[in-house]
Amino acid sequence: MRKILLIIMLSIISLTSLLSQKIVVAVMQDPDFLDPHRAAASGTYEMMFNVFEGLLKPDSNGSVVPAVAESYHISEDGLTYTFTLRSGVKFHNGFEVTVDDVLYSLNRLKGNNQERGLSSDFEKFVSKIEAVDEKTIKVELSTLNTDFLEKFIIAIIPANNDNHEVNPIGTGPFKFVKYQPGQRLVIEKFDEYWNPELPIVDEVEFRIIPDNQAAIMSFMAGDVQILPRLDAIQAMVLGNRFNLITAEQNMVQLMAMNHAVSPFDDIRVRRAINHAVDKDEIIEIVAGGYGTKLGSNMSPIMSMYHQEGLEDYYETSLVRSRQLLSEAGYPDGFSTKITVPSNYQFHIDTAQIIVEQLKRVGIEAEIELVEWSVWLDKVYTSREYEMTIIGLTGKLSAYDILRRYVSDYPRNFYNYFNIEYDRVVKMAIEKTDIEEKASLFKQAQIILTEDAAAVYIMDPNFFVALAPNLFGYKVYPLYVQDMSTLYYR
Amino acid sequence: MYVYLKKLFAMILTVLLVSLIAFVAFEVIPGNPALSRLGVDAEESQFEALSAELGLNDPLGERLSRWFKGLLTGDLGTSMRYSVPVSDLILDRIPVTLSLALMAMMFITLVGIPLGIVSAKYGHRLPDILISMISQIGMAIPSFWSGIILMYIFGIVLRWVSPGGYVPWSEDAVGAFKSLLLPAIAIALPSIASIIRYTRNSVMDQMKSDYVQLALSKGLNINSVLYKHVLKNSLIPIVTVLGMIAANILGGSIVIEQVFTLPGLGRLLINAISTRDLPLVQGMVLYIAFIIVIINFLIDIVYTVIDPRIRLGA
Numbered sequence: 001m002r003k004i005l006l007i008i009m010l011s012i013i014s015l016t017s018l019l020s021q022k023i024v025v026a027v028m029q030d031p032d033f034l035d036p037h038r039a040a041a042s043g044t045y046e047m048m049f050n051v052f053e054g055l056l057k058p059d060s061n062g063s064v065v066p067a068v069a070e071s072y073h074i075s076e077d078g079l080t081y082t083f084t085l086r087s088g089v090k091f092h093n094g095f096e097v098t099v100d101d102v103l104y105s106l107n108r109l110k111g112n113n114q115e116r117g118l119s120s121d122f123e124k125f126v127s128k129i130e131a132v133d134e135k136t137i138k139v140e141l142s143t144l145n146t147d148f149l150e151k152f153i154i155a156i157i158p159a160n161n162d163n164h165e166v167n168p169i170g171t172g173p174f175k176f177v178k179y180q181p182g183q184r185l186v187i188e189k190f191d192e193y194w195n196p197e198l199p200i201v202d203e204v205e206f207r208i209i210p211d212n213q214a215a216i217m218s219f220m221a222g223d224v225q226i227l228p229r230l231d232a233i234q235a236m237v238l239g240n241r242f243n244l245i246t247a248e249q250n251m252v253q254l255m256a257m258n259h260a261v262s263p264f265d266d267i268r269v270r271r272a273i274n275h276a277v278d279k280d281e282i283i284e285i286v287a288g289g290y291g292t293k294l295g296s297n298m299s300p301i302m303s304m305y306h307q308e309g310l311e312d313y314y315e316t317s318l319v320r321s322r323q324l325l326s327e328a329g330y331p332d333g334f335s336t337k338i339t340v341p342s343n344y345q346f347h348i349d350t351a352q353i354i355v356e357q358l359k360r361v362g363i364e365a366e367i368e369l370v371e372w373s374v375w376l377d378k379v380y381t382s383r384e385y386e387m388t389i390i391g392l393t394g395k396l397s398a399y400d401i402l403r404r405y406v407s408d409y410p411r412n413f414y415n416y417f418n419i420e421y422d423r424v425v426k427m428a429i430e431k432t433d434i435e436e437k438a439s440l441f442k443q444a445q446i447i448l449t450e451d452a453a454a455v456y457i458m459d460p461n462f463f464v465a466l467a468p469n470l471f472g473y474k475v476y477p478l479y480v481q482d483m484s485t486l487y488y489r
Numbered sequence: 490m491y492v493y494l495k496k497l498f499a500m501i502l503t504v505l506l507v508s509l510i511a512f513v514a515f516e517v518i519p520g521n522p523a524l525s526r527l528g529v530d531a532e533e534s535q536f537e538a539l540s541a542e543l544g545l546n547d548p549l550g551e552r553l554s555r556w557f558k559g560l561l562t563g564d565l566g567t568s569m570r571y572s573v574p575v576s577d578l579i580l581d582r583i584p585v586t587l588s589l590a591l592m593a594m595m596f597i598t599l600v601g602i603p604l605g606i607v608s609a610k611y612g613h614r615l616p617d618i619l620i621s622m623i624s625q626i627g628m629a630i631p632s633f634w635s636g637i638i639l640m641y642i643f644g645i646v647l648r649w650v651s652p653g654g655y656v657p658w659s660e661d662a663v664g665a666f667k668s669l670l671l672p673a674i675a676i677a678l679p680s681i682a683s684i685i686r687y688t689r690n691s692v693m694d695q696m697k698s699d700y701v702q703l704a705l706s707k708g709l710n711i712n713s714v715l716y717k718h719v720l721k722n723s724l725i726p727i728v729t730v731l732g733m734i735a736a737n738i739l740g741g742s743i744v745i746e747q748v749f750t751l752p753g754l755g756r757l758l759i760n761a762i763s764t765r766d767l768p769l770v771q772g773m774v775l776y777i778a779f780i781i782v783i784i785n786f787l788i789d790i791v792y793t794v795i796d797p798r799i800r801l802g803a
Contacts, residue, residue: 041528182571220645371520374520381524
């Protein structure tokens with residue numbers, strides 16, 4: 001009798017452990033849109049990366065690999081992209097992906113004469129999208145952009161879905177289950193995923209916990225199995241009882257100086273500030289040493305495009321800094337204001353160190369904390385600020401990273417204008433030769449450094465805390481959480 | 490009856506005024522709902538499309554009249570941040586905040602009032618001094634701190650309850666109770682302390698009055714004087730304070746809900762404000778005004794029960 005009971009109990013335990021293949025991931029914010037073509041926030045992509053796939057998808061090396069497409073070909077002149085669809089790829093509603101769905105998706109991005117497209121890039125660069133046969137799609141560009149391949153990671157969605165916002169359907173390893181605003185977004189395993197080995201777990205819940213402290217508590221109590229994006233200090237709080245993974249995150253933390261505002265319109269002042277800021281000290285204090293020093297707007301993780309040796313272009317030197325300030329007419333320094341979004345403790349800490357460092361050369365900086373909404377409005381959009389500290393999340397394409405400084409870019413909040421820079425970046429995306437392209441992107445970074453466009457601080461490492469029995473986490477140089485390879489042991 | 494109509498009219502006027510102020514305030518303060526929703530990675534076209542969809546480019550007067558028109562037909566509008574009806578968002582959160590409020594109010598009355606009476610009974614003697622000291626501390630400790638401490642002790646060290654993550658009543662009643670217990674205590678603690686003080690002072694005031702002195706001098710037992718005569722007479726100010734506390738908690742316990750990650754109204758309000766979600770804020774303002782009206786009405790009724798000399802509407 002007791003044996004039978006024991007067997008029953010054991011089987012119940014093993015059954016529940018089989019059933020409970022569920023992962024709870026703490027995320028900071030709500031998605032902006034579930035419709036993948038309308039979504040812009042990286043916090044949304046982080047989750048929906050598991051639900052949607054494009055013709056291509058990013059891999060953990062930072063390159064793109066075929067997904068809905070099985071293969072692709074780029075013509076000699078770089079203007080025509082030909083994709084061959086993978087056979088047997090199914091949407092979550094059970095229908096197979098056809099060329100019509102691909103045409104529908106890409107045309108939705110490009111727009112037509114009546115309606116604007118949902119992607120400025122597709123609108124601007126793509127001239128023609130056509131189906132060659134039942135398996136082949138051809139996309140022609142009007143203007144050469146050799147960084148356009150990465151754009152095809154955008155989701156392929158079914159043409160027969162009448163509401164992509166309420167009922168998002170994709171081809172990814174997980175299908176969307178439900179979203180409760182301010183609470184959770186739940187996805188579950190898609191059994192007919194084209195890669196039969198993935199995903200492994202049955203269900204993933206992204207639990208929205210805006211308060212970091214609360215998230216850490218939930219994790220310690222075992223309610224949450226993954227805490228992505230902790231900084232070094234928070235990771236220290238957890239100690240070594242948990243599975244911690246650390247990696248560079250392809251982020252550029254920088255202090256922007258508004259070039260349209262005096263005295264930052266003077267290159268000598270910007271250089272003086274660069275000489276006064278000691279990045280090593282910031283990395284040591286704010287990131288506990290876990291950060292990669294930067295010299296321009298590119299993380300070394302983008303190994304192909306990263307220009308080496310710029311991080312020490314402005315060696316920390318108070319003498320040099322004072323000298324430059326005197327030349328610019330500020331021998332005794334000046335007063336200024338650093339506007340920092342109040343929801344990013346990491347940037348606030350950085351600002352506090354920088355304030356002390358600037359004092360050494362006579363610059364009196366005051367920290368102004370603003371709400372994130374205010375930062376987006378006043379600093380990022382209206383450009384009404386003097387200095388600000390922010391981290392820009394990485395992209396797959398070097399062009400997407402560097403074009404933030406192009407004169408006519410709508411969100412060039414640095415107010416950086418340099419015709420030479422514009423020319424180099426434009427030339428880069430017209431090069432079909434990868435070496436030539438890389439060398440032009442490197443040149444662009446050198447220009448930014450020489451112009452002291454901003455103070456490039458670091459790529460802070462991020463820490464992912466995993467429950468002790470959870471394995472298979474893949475780190476991406478992108479703002480994503482890939483749930484498909486995770487498994488319990 | 491006439492008095493009630495007058496009260497109702499005043500209330501409607503107040504709500505309209507508050508809504509108008511909220512509208513104007515959102516016009517003045519920096520921040521844009523489309524920007525807040527899309528963040529730094531949005532393309533210009535996405536931003537423009539969303540602004541147009543949310544009607545942000547329309548003049549203030551037009552937006553204002555649109556909202557009031559909707560309100561007249563019972564439509565609170567659509568949230569700018571979540572693109573779902575405001576009423577759905579609020580209704581979805583009410584069970585959490587309501588159960589939290591009920592539990593907290595239970596603790597407050599069941600612990601606060603008896604302790605207050607004991608304190609008054611032993612005025613200036615050891616039990617009173619002890620209770621006063623504890624209630625002083627209770628009032629001084631901010632509820633977010635006691636929340637974190639409770640969470641740490643019972644959630645992480647002892648693992649009796651889950652420290653974060655709300656379980657709906659419909660899914661698991663025991664789990665729901667466990668997930669709300671600590672936050673309810675954290676909310677109740679400072680209020681218990683203040684109810685103790687109000688009860689103590691109110692009872693002690695009554696104890697000084699002539700009828701009590703008479704009752705005592707003719708040899709009545711102190712306990713029967715306390716519970717038969719004094720308590721009823723000292724309840725009026727206590728009920729008033731309890732009503733205020735209830736209205737406060739029902740409006741959403743912003744801090745506690747944040748600390749315990751409870752999907753209540755407080756968190757919704759904070760979200761709405763920080764993302765400049767005006768329709769949602771307006772909806773919340775209406776809800777809070779409604780709660781206050783209801784509670785005031787209930788208090789009026791309770792007054793008449795406690796003291797029949799008070800008549801409804803007088």
